[in-house]
Amino acid sequence: MPLIEEIVAQADAIAALRRDIHAHPELSFEELRTAEVIAARLAEWGIPVHRGLGKTGVVGIVHGRDAGACGRALGLRADMDALPMQEGNTFAHASRHAGRMHGCGHDGHVAMLLAAAQHLARHRDFDGTVYLIFQPAEEGGGGARAMIEDGLFTRFPMQAVFGMHNWPGMAEGCMAVSPGPVMASSNEFSITVRGKGGHAAMPHLVLDPVPVAAQIILALQTIVSRNLKPVDAGVISVTMVHGGEASNVVPDSVQLEGTVRTFSVAVLDMIEQRMRQLVEGICTAQGMQSEFAFVRDYPPTINAAPEAALARAVMQRIVGAGQVLDQEPTMTAEDFAYMLEDKPGAYCFIGNGEDAGAHRAIGHGGGPCLLHNPSYDFNDRLIPLGATFWVELAREWLSNPTR
Known part of the structure; x- marks a missing residue:
């Protein structure tokens, strides 16, 4: 034709x-x-x-x-x-x-x-x-x-x-x-790790949120590799890390932001639940407080x-x-x-x-x-x-x- x-x-x-x-x-x-x-x-x-x-x-x-x-x-x-x-x-x-x-x-x-x-x-x-x-x-x-x-x-x-x-x-x-x-669903997340800042030369007197935030970034990747079925698809990307103002000051908090993409609502539900559990668990284990927000934008x-x-x-x-x-x-x-x-x-x-x-x-x-x-x-x-x-x-x- x-x-x-x-x-x-x-x-x-x-x-x-x-x-x-x-x-x-x-x-x-x-x-x-x-x-x-x-x-x-x-x-x-x-x-x-x-x-x-x-x-x-x-x-x-x-x-x-x-x-x-x-x-x-x-x-x-x-x-x-x-x-x-x-x-x-x-x-x-x-x-x-x-x-x-x-x-x-x-x-x-x-x-x-x-x-x-x-x-x-x-x-x-x-x-x-x-x-x-x-x-x-x-x-x-x-x-x-x-x-x-x-x-x-x-x-x-x-x-x-x-x-x-x-x-x-x-x-x-x-x-x-x-x-x-x-096409995938589009979703945004925000994680805040709250510790206790202080002098970087005296780490024993502070609750440093920076290594805890780093643990969270790495742990989030295990959701896709260890909780998601290999035949399913999902992406968790931490795209923003904000924390600290000076090289010799441990900050009070670190904020992480990023996106999650999936092809099904069921996978999205699982990822959101596991993210929340990991953030809360890691922060609690390190004596930190946490805030977790998850916003669902476009569906698949x-x-x-x-x-x-x-x-x-x-x-x-x-x-x-x-x-x-x-x-x-x-x-x-x-x-x-x-x-x-x-x-x-x-x-x-x-x-x-x-x-x-x-x-x-x-x-x-x-x-x-x-x-x-x-x-x-x-x-x-x-x-x-x-x-x-x-x-x-x-x-x-x-x-x-x-x-």
Whole structure:
């Protein structure tokens, strides 16, 4: 199945829109200009628009030839926020705002969904409804959860929802999807070890929290190596250590912070429990006091098997079976997970090209074109492929009334 010619013909115009969004990045829950651009285009194409879900979210509604009378509906989601980082690129569409950058390709995700929206609205060659979900605050803000709490699935009843992310390092023209966990849960912890400070030359008169904190750091790693089933996966990373102000002063306390990643809630429950036990036990044994806080952020992103199989079949028809890969689960996190907790669906991937791909424009930074890297840029040649996939996925899903 070739790319949809009409989408290919409009690709340059959509790419220009993508570059405009890239040049004006907005952080989580601040996507006012981006939402306005999206809403204006949808309205221009005759698509009813609803604003303000999850503060800055946008939902467009495309009814099929039956005007949505059959009641079947699916959602297609694109995230639209940028990252709080400085862009290293100097091309014409580089960020015009210091400390803000579309370093994850959300501008490209918006562009692919807009291109699909334009085609779906122009033809409406399906029965049912497609909800176009432009979500704020994926980068740590939990925008998916905010949209759900504002009534996304009650005001716009849908039976399934799909999302897609570009993937640097995956060859251009390739796509990927797999059933089950594809991204991990994201969680934060904070540990404070409280002792009694004093002169570093008289350690017998103090309760030194530094070696106790070191014991805790090492002990936490035994949870994964000795408490977790070898066939399961989990990551415990201590990423911040704060303690002390002078080389000859033992501090009163040391604070540790870090992240935990898992693919299942059961594993997460076990890790949190064991962390708490180890911290309390080690500190008690050394005469210290402790404080332990554990915050669960994004849940694991788990694809439903039927929806993943459907997405794979559509991909294979578009790019060929040899270009459709199994998506290896990654310990990065994605708040589309909240939507998949409420609705069956799948999170899909589209190759952004190799690191030194030809899409790297003059003025591209010298670093690798990786997600969350100052030299990253979305590959505009993906727009026709991603949009074609969205259109064909919607048609295929809505064509089967037993789903």
